[in-house]
Amino acid sequence: AQSVSQHNHHVILSEAASLELGCNYSYGGTVNLFWYVQYPGQHLQLLLKYFSGDPLVKGIKGFEAEFIKSKFSFNLRKPSVQWSDTAEYFCAVNGGNDYKLSFGAGTTVTVRA
């Protein structure tokens, strides 16, 4: 079974600071990787996804993530955060053709104006 670990429970930043959220997974085969965001009071929305190809993936709202296979990692980055990036961020993974997504515990990001 696959598992996902997110390193930080809560991150507090000032506007314009850079953001990096760590995500590691355990699964030996081919994986599909996702970052979802949940803004306060809203449902989960897909930020970006990796299936294959270029390991540097660009998503919406200026986010990007890098898949490093040797480290079983898929870290999320944004060079300069805004107050509107305050949200909870979830890393998720499934293996190969498995329908089931495994989610990390989530990281709450608070951006101070």
Place this chain on the structure above:
Amino acid sequence: NAGVTQTPKFQVLKTGQSMTLQCAQDMNHNSMYWYRQDPGMGLRLIYYSASEGTTDKGEVPNGYNVSRLNKREFSLRLESAAPSQTSVYFCAGGPISYNEQFFGPGTRLTVL
């Protein structure tokens, strides 16, 4: 397109009561899922339906049942609610060939 819709948005139950959470999608997805979200635990899969007519247990199925009524609708039933089932429940849908999932707005359930 409404995407994935869920009803109700909020519900309070007493221990032992039963209820059904409804989910519908208009995105023609083959697969549908029910998750629960609890603080510090992310989302955990309760049940899923890979295609119309099939359902399978996820990570935390105990105390729940599901029905895939047709391609659009996937309901989650609590036969005898317990306080441990207090949570936010999310329904999601996804295409069969890719594994991206699209989520509904959630149902916040409190069991007293």
